Amino acid sequence: MSLFSVNKPLNPRSRKTVTICSFILPILLWCVVSYVPFIWHPMVEITQPGSVSYFRENMLVDKVLFKTESINAAEKGTELPAGIPANPVYLPAPHEVVKAFYASFTTPPTRSSELWLHESLWSSLQVIFYGFLLSSIIGIPLGILAGTYDFFSRLFEPFIEFFRYLPAPAFGALAVAILGIYQAPKIAIIFIGTFFQQVLIVANTTRKLDPALLEAGQTLGAGNRSMLFRIVLPGILPDLYRDTRILLGWAWTYLIVAELIGTSSGITWFITQQARYKNFDNVFAAIIIIGILGLTIDLLLAWLGRRFFPWQNTN
Amino acid sequence: MSDLILPDYRVQTDAVRNRFARIKKRPVTMEVKGVSKYFSSKHGTITALKDINLTIHKREFVCVIGPSGCGKSTLIRIMAGLEQASEGEVRLDGKAVDKPGPERGMVFQGYTLFPWLSVKQNIMFGLRESGYNKGSAEAEARQWIELIGLSRFENSYPHQLSGGMKQRVAIARALANKPKVLLMDEPFGALDAQTRSKMQSHLMEIWKNIDVTVFFITHDLDEAIYLADRILVLKSNPGEVQEIIEVPIPQPRHPDQFLTAEFLATKKHLEQLIHPANQDDDEDHLNLIRMVPVNDDVGSVF
Ligand SMILES: Nc1ncnc2c1ncn2[C@@H]1O[C@H](COP(=O)(O)OP(=O)(O)OP(=O)(O)O)[C@@H](O)[C@H]1O
Numbered sequence: 001m002s003l004f005s006v007n008k009p010l011n012p013r014s015r016k017t018v019t020i021c022s023f024i025l026p027i028l029l030w031c032v033v034s035y036v037p038f039i040w041h042p043m044v045e046i047t048q049p050g051s052v053s054y055f056r057e058n059m060l061v062d063k064v065l066f067k068t069e070s071i072n073a074a075e076k077g078t079e080l081p082a083g084i085p086a087n088p089v090y091l092p093a094p095h096e097v098v099k100a101f102y103a104s105f106t107t108p109p110t111r112s113s114e115l116w117l118h119e120s121l122w123s124s125l126q127v128i129f130y131g132f133l134l135s136s137i138i139g140i141p142l143g144i145l146a147g148t149y150d151f152f153s154r155l156f157e158p159f160i161e162f163f164r165y166l167p168a169p170a171f172g173a174l175a176v177a178i179l180g181i182y183q184a185p186k187i188a189i190i191f192i193g194t195f196f197q198q199v200l201i202v203a204n205t206t207r208k209l210d211p212a213l214l215e216a217g218q219t220l221g222a223g224n225r226s227m228l229f230r231i232v233l234p235g236i237l238p239d240l241y242r243d244t245r246i247l248l249g250w251a252w253t254y255l256i257v258a259e260l261i262g263t264s265s266g267i268t269w270f271i272t273q274q275a276r277y278k279n280f281d282n283v284f285a286a287i288i289i290i291g292i293l294g295l296t297i298d299l300l301l302a303w304l305g306r307r308f309f310p311w312q313n314t315n
Numbered sequence: 316m317s318d319l320i321l322p323d324y325r326v327q328t329d330a331v332r333n334r335f336a337r338i339k340k341r342p343v344t345m346e347v348k349g350v351s352k353y354f355s356s357k358h359g360t361i362t363a364l365k366d367i368n369l370t371i372h373k374r375e376f377v378c379v380i381g382p383s384g385c386g387k388s389t390l391i392r393i394m395a396g397l398e399q400a401s402e403g404e405v406r407l408d409g410k411a412v413d414k415p416g417p418e419r420g421m422v423f424q425g426y427t428l429f430p431w432l433s434v435k436q437n438i439m440f441g442l443r444e445s446g447y448n449k450g451s452a453e454a455e456a457r458q459w460i461e462l463i464g465l466s467r468f469e470n471s472y473p474h475q476l477s478g479g480m481k482q483r484v485a486i487a488r489a490l491a492n493k494p495k496v497l498l499m500d501e502p503f504g505a506l507d508a509q510t511r512s513k514m515q516s517h518l519m520e521i522w523k524n525i526d527v528t529v530f531f532i533t534h535d536l537d538e539a540i541y542l543a544d545r546i547l548v549l550k551s552n553p554g555e556v557q558e559i560i561e562v563p564i565p566q567p568r569h570p571d572q573f574l575t576a577e578f579l580a581t582k583k584h585l586e587q588l589i590h591p592a593n594q595d596d597d598e599d600h601l602n603l604i605r606m607v608p609v610n611d612d613v614g615s616v617f
Pocket residue numbers: 354355356361363381382383384385386387388389390534
């Protein structure tokens with residue numbers, strides 16, 4: 001079978017290969033840019049300052065500058081500087097990131113007031129968890145009500161529609177004023193960021209339930225309560241689950257804002273700090289950890305979804 | 316067909332005439348009285364149904380045919396209580412119908428099984444709603460599953476069944492509630508010819524053995540004649556009763572009867588009602604097709 005047939009699944013072997021490629025290719029690109037000296041490498045790392053007074057060993061200088069100084073030195077007949085091509089500081093090579101990745105779990109932070117990477121991560125996970133849980137506990141029932149009964153739809157949706165255009169970060173200062181400076185305002189930002197979208201999305205999902213199923217239920221004698229709990233709820237459950245997975249991804253984006261208000265903490269704060277010290281290997285390590293964590297959670301949820309909803313033949 | 320000399324479809328043998336006389340003495344199950352239905356849209360009001368009157372006796376099998384868009388589905392939905400009549404009313408055992416209920420079971424063309432429930436749970440749904448406890452609902456559902464021959468599939472989900480199997484489950488699910496009337500809107504319309512004729516025999520078998528009145532929409536004339544005691548013929552714009560035909564074929568029915576003179580006579584009459592002779596529009600289209608140039612090696616297929 002061809003690799004490019006419209007809307008046809010690949011055979012299992014090529015599917016696996018392509019999936020692996022989707023990770024291998026970017027990593028390969030990164031390696032090429034990092035390790036092949038004549039590709040990009042706009043800087044020079046000084047190995048031997050020579051006669052140039054302001055060059056220091058391990059210093060990164062612009063290629064052009066290095067060339068000019070070398071020519072100057074050659075003309076004057078003094079000792080030539082030496083160096084190797086290098087990438088800017090913000091693009092560490094893969095092995096440096098791997099080293100940082102390992103070091104972040106094994107060596108304590110430089111300052112005693114700072115947190116370990118995993119502590120920052122744990123604090124972030126808690127913020128997301130509570131913010132998202134709170135939003136879901138309130139948002140999902142409201143969404144289902146609004147999707148099922150026109151009354152609740154008219155009652156909730158206009159206001160929520162308005163509110164969701166207000167950017168969640170705008171409430172940062174307010175949240176701190178009301179909820180203090182620790183985790184609570186951060187949780188509130190995650191909540192504000194997800195809740196309003198959640199109600200609307202869940203309401204929409206509920207409305208998309210096949211009306212023929214509702215009619216079938218009515219002709220089988222289902223009362224109002226049964227319609228809600230025995231038809232609407234189980235009927236939308238797989239889609240609701242999918243919505244929740246997508247929304248959880250959004251919650252992660254609001255984390256960045258949430259962690260910069262009040263007392264700074266968490267993984268995004270860790271990243272900001274490390275970037276400030278120009279430890280970009282640590283920055284990349286942290287970003288990759290977030291990626292791995294997010295992907296793992298999502299795959300786990302997808303796998304659980306297949307367990308929960310055996311009546312779905314796809315996905 | 317036109318070369319055959321066929322009897323008049325109104326000629327009934329004594330057996331058939333007696334049967335209809337007996338049917339008419341049975342109590343009235345459902346009554347459609349002066350039902351009209353208007354839909355208002357941007358382009359004005361559509362009269363989907365106009366002054367429909369029909370009396371259905373207990374355990375009768377009534378089929379409805381008519382051109383597409385003549386209001387068949389609208390009528391059955393009003394009878395089910397899923398839609399309100401603009402004028403007139405529908406009565407079940409003398410009581411006016413205003414909302415859906417389990418005493419009027421409905422089978423839709425699109426199956427509408429609950430995808431999250433297994434075959435058994437689908438059939439148990441209505442039983443549980445009417446107050447059966449779990450154990451007795453399950454026992455009852457098992458009997459139905461056996462009756463429709465799906466014992467091997469009782470724990471399968473709908474997506475694992477073929478169209479015919481799904482529709483059998485849908486019928487069992489509706490009948491498990493012991494409805495007085497079974498309303499069916501083109502239930503076999505999506506099935507292939509072979510499955511369809513199996514399902515017809517199956518339905519006949521069920522109807523013979525269960526105390527239920529059937530109201531059945533179809534666009535297949537053979538199906539209507541084969542199944543029905545009486546056929547309600549609707550015409551469109553607006554949807555009105557064109558004729559109510561007493562099918563002159565003895566019961567119980569058998570597939571051999573498809574080629575009897577009474578059957579063909581009835582079919583010829585229905586053909587004339589549904590597809591009147593003056594079809595100038597279609598003729599024009601056909602003439603246009605003849606003007607399309609043909610470029611092939613065969614030249615003529617005749
Ligand atoms: N909800 C609605 N709103 C507006 N018009 C409607 C609605 N339902 C049906 N109609 C109109 O009423 C008429 C009858 O529709 P109906 O579905 O009952 O026809 P039908 O006989 O079942 O057709 P088919 O054989 O194609 O199923 C059509 O003209 C249709 O456009």
